[in-house]
Every structure is written in C-alpha cells, then in structure tokens.
Amino acid sequence: MTAPRRIVVGISGASGAVYGVALLRALRAMAGIESHLVVSDAGWLNIAHETELARPDVEALADVVHDNAAIGASIASGSFGAQGMVVAPCSMRTLAAIAHGLSDSLLTRAADVMLKERRRLVLLARESPLHLVHLRNMVTVTEMGAIVCPPMPAFYQRPRTVDDIVQHAVARALDLLGLDNDLAPRWPGLPQKS
Secondary structure, three states: OOOOEEEEEEEOOOOOHHHHHHHHHHHHOOOOEEEEEEEOHHHHHHHHHHOOOOHHHHHOOOOEEEOOOOOOOHHHOOOOOEEEEEEEEEOHHHHHHHHOOOOOOHHHHHHHHHHHOOOEEEEEEOOOOOOHHHHHHHHHHHHHOOEEOOOOOOHHHOOOOHHHHHHHHHHHHHHHOOOOOOOOOOOOOOOOOO
16 A cells, blocks of 8 residues: 655645635545645634634644644654645745744744755745845745745636635646646647637
8 A cells, every 4th residue: 555645734824724725625635645734823813814614624624733833743854754835825924934944833844844855845925015025035945946836816717706716726736746636727728720
C-alpha cells in the first residue's frame, strides 16, 4: 500500500477564508491525500466572519489539525514528508514572515520548512493595492522558491457565482502542487476560423 501524499494547508488572517475552506474540501475528495491544517488566530477570526462555519466544521475537513502555537508539531520538521503547502489566503504579515525567515508560529515554520527542503509552497496572497514592501516580499519568496499565486478571477471562464471564482483559484493551487483536478474548466483555446 502506498503512503498518502501529505499536503499542508495554512489559513492566515487575510480576507478570503473561503479559499482555504474550498481547498480543504477539494483535498478531502481526492484519493490518497492526507491534509494537515494550521490556522492563525486572525485566520480563525476571518473564518468566523466570512463563512457560516464553526471551528469544528473546518477542522473536520482536515485529516490532521495542528495548533498554530505548537511549534514542535510534525509539520515543523523537514523530516516530515509533505509534498507541499498552500497558504490560502496568505496575509501580507504571513508573507513578510516567510520572506524573512521568521518562524514565529507553526504556520510560518511549516512554510519555512517547505522552502528549505525545496518543496512546493504556494501562497494565495490577498491584498490590494500593494505597496513596495509587499511587492519586494513577493519577489523575495519567489527567489526562495515559493510560488505567489494571487487568487485572480479568470473571466474567460465566464464565472457566474463567487464559488466559480473560488474554485478556479483552488484548481490553480492544486495544479501548482501537481495534483490533477477538474474543479474548473480548462482553457480550450480560441475557436479556429475556417
């Protein structure tokens, strides 16, 4: 029997908690995936404010839940065999901590581990407008090996609902982790003129 592929999901305090929740739901539906969840205090506040879900509902979507203060948890070590991590949403504070190696919480430590172990780290950065330090931090994490993937809508898909937009962003994050999915339609190309 093959070991499950482990994916770490971080939810930080930026607006867009729906992205993290939708990602957990998508991972739950995939065979052979073991999801590990870590949420910042501000992340829990946004989940409560932006969704209809209680904390136990969100925790039930993950296979393993880690307290953000538990700096000695399994996901804090490079010996923990995770395939990758997505921070959805990724606040500018979390981005800054990752960019500068500040492993002051389990979420930022797990992200730091992904970088040092050369594993996939996908950051759904949520802020607008961006000032120079935000942009520099994005460049820094990109140079370190992370993928900054702001959850931008793809209007060529003609989304009809907020959920369509959310599913597209989650599909892109899963693609970047190398996980096949059919959450959103793929670009078929423009019709050829005859």
